[in-house]
Amino acid sequence: MKNDFQVIIIGCGVVGAAIARELSKFKIKIAVLEKEADVSFGTSKANSGIIHGGFHSLQGSLKAKFVVPGNRKYDRLCEELEFPFERRGELMVAFDEDELRILQIYYKRGLDNKVPYMEILGRERVLEMEPNLSPDILGALYAPTAGIICPYEYCFALIGNARENGAELLLNQKVSWIGKNNNSRFVVETEAGNSFTADCIVNAAGLYADEIAQHMRITDFKIVPRKGEEYLLDRRVGTLIKRVVFPCPSSNSKGMLVIPTIDGPVMVGPTAIDTENKTDYSTTREGLKEVFQQAQRMVPGVRISDIITSFVGLRPAAVGNDGDFIIGKTDVQGFINAAGIQSPGLTASPAIAEHIREVITKEGVKMELKSNFDPHRKTVCTKIRHLLEKRDFEQYGKIVDKNKAYSKLVCRCENVTEAEIIAAIRDGHTTLDGIKFATRAGTGRCQAGFCTSRVMEIIHRETGIPFDKITKKGKGSEIAPYPIKKGNGN
Numbered sequence: 001m002k003n004d005f006q007v008i009i010i011g012c013g014v015v016g017a018a019i020a021r022e023l024s025k026f027k028i029k030i031a032v033l034e035k036e037a038d039v040s041f042g043t044s045k046a047n048s049g050i051i052h053g054g055f056h057s058l059q060g061s062l063k064a065k066f067v068v069p070g071n072r073k074y075d076r077l078c079e080e081l082e083f084p085f086e087r088r089g090e091l092m093v094a095f096d097e098d099e100l101r102i103l104q105i106y107y108k109r110g111l112d113n114k115v116p117y118m119e120i121l122g123r124e125r126v127l128e129m130e131p132n133l134s135p136d137i138l139g140a141l142y143a144p145t146a147g148i149i150c151p152y153e154y155c156f157a158l159i160g161n162a163r164e165n166g167a168e169l170l171l172n173q174k175v176s177w178i179g180k181n182n183n184s185r186f187v188v189e190t191e192a193g194n195s196f197t198a199d200c201i202v203n204a205a206g207l208y209a210d211e212i213a214q215h216m217r218i219t220d221f222k223i224v225p226r227k228g229e230e231y232l233l234d235r236r237v238g239t240l241i242k243r244v245v246f247p248c249p250s251s252n253s254k255g256m257l258v259i260p261t262i263d264g265p266v267m268v269g270p271t272a273i274d275t276e277n278k279t280d281y282s283t284t285r286e287g288l289k290e291v292f293q294q295a296q297r298m299v300p301g302v303r304i305s306d307i308i309t310s311f312v313g314l315r316p317a318a319v320g321n322d323g324d325f326i327i328g329k330t331d332v333q334g335f336i337n338a339a340g341i342q343s344p345g346l347t348a349s350p351a352i353a354e355h356i357r358e359v360i361t362k363e364g365v366k367m368e369l370k371s372n373f374d375p376h377r378k379t380v381c382t383k384i385r386h387l388l389e390k391r392d393f394e395q396y397g398k399i400v401d402k403n404k405a406y407s408k409l410v411c412r413c414e415n416v417t418e419a420e421i422i423a424a425i426r427d428g429h430t431t432l433d434g435i436k437f438a439t440r441a442g443t444g445r446c447q448a449g450f451c452t453s454r455v456m457e458i459i460h461r462e463t464g465i466p467f468d469k470i471t472k473k474g475k476g477s478e479i480a481p482y483p484i485k486k487g488n489g490n
């Protein structure tokens, strides 16, 4: 039956996508139901992109259990799925004697969590490694295994490979009801009017995981968003630091960080403010001030005038569980939680996925490995900006000879070509945000001022979607909510 599955995963952020990819290694029918028009539109699109070393998490917690094994899996994942990942290392810096003592606490915590190759570094060594750090720093805890990625590229790669291996992704499917039928199988209904059946449900619904669990009368946790404001700086600042730089943390956050992003620009943030509102994505004057005060203390060269954009991410923090992850079986046979996955959830996601697969097996779903599972992603598009950065014009010329659309620049700030936009559309990204996350078109200095109409023209041409139905991020976010004739898009 078309809508009948062994496992339904609710939510396609990094956690749902990692689980889908893990399960796609086995001979089972899997569906991922996502409420948005594209994947990674929840918390997974708005975070710091750090693959943490693992010294922050308290021993005995689920965070600690999954963070180091998660980190370790990234080399192989990056090789198989071809998303950018660099082990740059992270430094937690100390400014006084008290903070030097805090470094020792986290060093010990790191040892408990089996974080490899950590060192406590003195002032000179720190400044030798990162000359643009404040000369007032007295020392740092260094974890060289920490890395940086682009979180949505990682999510796209996971779900893309899962789909290549047979998993189904169903977008615009907001789960509105879950129950059990007479055969004790799950029935899942969506607002779009569809009904699905499954033996097993994995709840990976991020901020809404508590509401999904409540359908099964599971009420022992509540998700309270913890808001984080982040600020992206101009590429000019890109060379200021190579490694992720943290202050000594507070009780509910790692503090404001200065983060080199995988695509070049530096990011600063995030704040950590609890809020009852699951849709509050507003940045604030106070947040900006707090972020820059702390960031400038560590890296005096970061300037507010360098900001090109800002965003907010909401951590799905679970209350009633000491803020730890909520992962595993529940009192309802076959209903499994992957909930409350706040930071370091991105880092932990590949290890969480393996664990969920074990739980599903224990819940009675028969898992037989596929002989034809292909771990390598097929739909990887050449990113022209990487060739231009390396000034590899010979290779660029060869690519253009094969496909002229690689010679047409659509986004001038980030050097994104028409061929890349077309590839993203054919890969299923049909909103402006989806294409932005897949290609970087619109993320640069002009913030899509130049390329929006060009991208709309290509979406229209490739998909036939009328101009007035093209959206930023799904229904309700139409860019030009009135009919426009073809050709007026430019």
Ligand SMILES: Cc1cc2nc3c(=O)[nH]c(=O)nc-3n(C[C@H](O)[C@H](O)[C@H](O)COP(=O)(O)OP(=O)(O)OC[C@H]3O[C@@H](n4cnc5c(N)ncnc54)[C@H](O)[C@@H]3O)c2cc1C
Pocket (backbone or CB within 6 Å): 010, 011, 012, 013, 014, 015, 016, 033, 034, 035, 036, 039, 040, 041, 042, 043, 044, 045, 046, 047, 048, 049, 050, 051, 052, 173, 174, 175, 176, 204, 205, 206, 207, 208, 209, 212, 226, 227, 228, 229, 230, 270, 312, 313, 314, 315, 316, 338, 341, 342, 343, 344, 345, 346, 347, 348
């Ligand atoms: C500011 C900030 C910085 C962070 N930095 C880091 C970092 O550097 N490193 C790190 O390891 N972690 C970091 N994190 C944490 C990390 O981003 C999260 O742990 C991770 O993204 C959670 O992924 P998820 O898949 O559980 O949730 P989400 O990405 O939110 O995915 C849940 C999905 O479920 C969908 N959904 C919800 N309800 C329904 C429904 N009813 N029906 C269908 N679909 C539904 C949503 O649309 C969403 O796509 C950070 C978080 C924040 C906010």
